[in-house]
Amino acid sequence: MEKLTRAFYDRDTILVARELLGKHLVHVRRGKEHAGRIVEVEAYLGPHDLAAHSSKGLTPRTKVMFGPPGHAYVYLIYGMYYCMNVVTEREGHASAVLLRAVEPVSNLKGRTQGPGLVCQAMHIDKRLNAHDLLSDDFYIASVPETNPIVIVKRPRIGVTYAKHWARRRLRFYIAGNLFISLL
DNA sequence: TGCACGATGAAC
């Protein structure tokens, strides 16, 4: 169990997205450790990516995306769910990886397939927005992988408005895993 | 100051 370094996040977003698969997301809350194995992610490549929030420019909400890598970008969606993202690449690049599904590891209640449910089960809300993922209470760690991971590439979910960006296969998940949000 | 809409999930 080794916490990911700043350098891990400060790289090409697609590479970071793919390598996040199989890693463990950990949130320590009230002395209790909640953890899930990341099995599905989506890459949001920056202001030029019409599906990315940062394509709206630097606003109070998207500020975190424009900040340094290795921080959490948490936002409210549809007025009722939160989505958890990891900021990637150098400061100002405004790219991130959305965590879409995890496989329960410890102390997760309810389903975890889908970005809203991941946050619900992990107790992630807007208070964790801009939180440093190199902290001790909210971070991502690598674990010794038993079998090699086979990665499936698919178009991202719910971004049909993003013109040609909607077609790009920037959603990645572990082949055959039972906890991904959609087939 | 108002309003349309979303990186969702569950029900119908």
Place this chain on the structure above:
DNA sequence: TTCATCGTGCAC
């Protein structure tokens, strides 16, 4: 396919 529910971004 519809709805719950509200912050954000943009039009006026």
